[in-house]
Amino acid sequence: MFDLPDAAALPRLRPASSRPSLGLIGHGAFGAFIHPHLARFFDxxxxxxxxxxxxxxxxVAARQIVVLAVPLAQMRGVAVAIAPHLRPGALVVDVCSLKVAPLAILAEALPEHVEILGTHPLFGPQSGKAGIAGLRIALCPLRGRRARLAAQLLRRGFGLEVVQSTAEEHDRQMAYVQGLTHIVSRIVLAMDVPPLELRTTTFEHLTRMVDTVRHDSEALFRTIARDNPYAAEVRERFAAATAEVMERLGAP
Amino acid sequence: MFDLPDAAALPRLRPASSRPSLGLIGHGAFGAFIHPHLARFFDxxxxxxxxxxxxxxxxVAARQIVVLAVPLAQMRGVAVAIAPHLRPGALVVDVCSLKVAPLAILAEALPEHVEILGTHPLFGPQSGKAGIAGLRIALCPLRGRRARLAAQLLRRGFGLEVVQSTAEEHDRQMAYVQGLTHIVSRIVLAMDVPPLELRTTTFEHLTRMVDTVRHDSEALFRTIARDNPYAAEVRERFAAATAEVMERLGAP
Structure with missing residues (x-):
């Protein structure tokens, strides 16, 4: 058994050897982005x-903390592969944009002797490129007793705003928060808008939204706008609202 | 004949009696918003x-400068009504979100002895509520020689970024700049999104966009997304892109 870094003691620099060890599985866009942030507190x-x-x-799976930064589609395969290597008392953390599905997979595939903490950092390489202090992270604790310590570290160590919720409530809200922004941004990108010099303040907001989503993978888009259990509801509401607005414009 | 305030002399306060007189026709949301800004330099x-x-x-139509802050639908009626009262050498300015249609109306309905300057302030009561310095205005000079003086006043007096263009180029760009932001915002508003606590940075951009459009009138929306001669092209591209994105999501 081990402890997360004590947030109260964070200002004191620990020698590298006494820092908890953390295994990061997946070094894609998001894994590579959080790596230097994690390296501030972990080996x-x-x-x-x-x-x-x-x-x-x-x-990597034998570390005290194991962070899974892999797409939802690979979650089961990775969970099954790491299960035999996880140490008793290890804390397994995922960072998936959904919470119901990945936590169900982890609960089923991982041994009883590990703790499981679902997280969803509500930022990414684009929105966090100037630093992550002040940004939000959702926490959905599933198993074990270290969620409160983790929340403290995220708040005081990383400066994040921590919002705790159930996996279901998280996914329902995200179906709108991420579903809407990603669907609209993908539509704007697919329109191939010509270069525009006469830009309004409102258009700058649209551009900023599209720019934070522009480089996200198609896999992330499908996770957000298709695999989320509440995504169908959002897509249906979007389609109905689009039809209504277009109808209003079509009237003479 | 009279001159616009000399931008170079702006820091010196003129006595009220020597300031050019300006008639503002229309005191709706936009007219009321620009009134105090105009009052800094005009009577x-x-x-x-x-x-x-x-x-x-x-x-009001007998002033040296006449600003028409009326919806496009009322432009012809107002132009015909003011025509007999306009003084030789008067400068008539419109602030419509479109430029081809209102300038065609003004060219036809106003006497030859007045100058006509099309403008489109690329901001409004929402985006300009904390001040207008640094925001943009489009200028489409139609008739007369005072466009350059007006541009100087807008730049140095009001601190605006002035972008000059033809009416056609203006409307083509605005079909995208305003058409897209207003169509998307109206769709989001029509969706009746539930209250959301887990907000991403990207969603904050979407919210800011919707909030600047939220209180605009349905008449302005139709001017932007239906009456603009290039709006049909934008609506068609939006519909095609929406269908494409939804199809991508529908595939298994």
Missing amino acids: VVVHDPADSASASLAS | VVVHDPADSASASLAS
């Missing part, structure tokens, strides 16, 4: 299946 | 058909 070791030079899955 | 008199306590149309 980080990375495994990425696409990088043969990274540490082995077995050695 | 402003207002006529609003909905306010019987305002000055008469004839007296």
